[in-house]
Amino acid sequence: MVGIVIVSHSRLAAEGIRELAAQMAGPELRLIACGGLEDGSIGTDAMRIRDAIISADSGDGVCAMVDLGSGIMSTETAMELLEFDEDYEGLRVQIADAPVLEGSVSAAVSASAGDSLEEVVAAAEEARGMCKLSQ
16 A cells, blocks of 8 residues: 655644544555654654655555645655665655645545555645635
């Protein structure tokens, strides 16, 4: 099953989004919140994201959901670190270009259904066009 990592500058935001997405997914989904810095302050840390990706992976890949631009850069750095680690050769990670909350919920539902990494990322990215109000 595809794993999901939620990267946010805020620990509380990442954990809250994880909690909501987990309600929509099955208990077997590896859904990891990775928010804030080790000392609890606001920010992102490539090494913590790398470790979260490793924890989320069950062999089918990992979809990374990110909140802001520097979170993307930290996640890309984490992915590069994994590329140079022979213990994790072949681990597939994709960053979804999606709103972090809505995309995480959609990704969690898709992953729980057994969809592929590409399908999970596509489900997350479809959330960009969600209408929240009736027209």
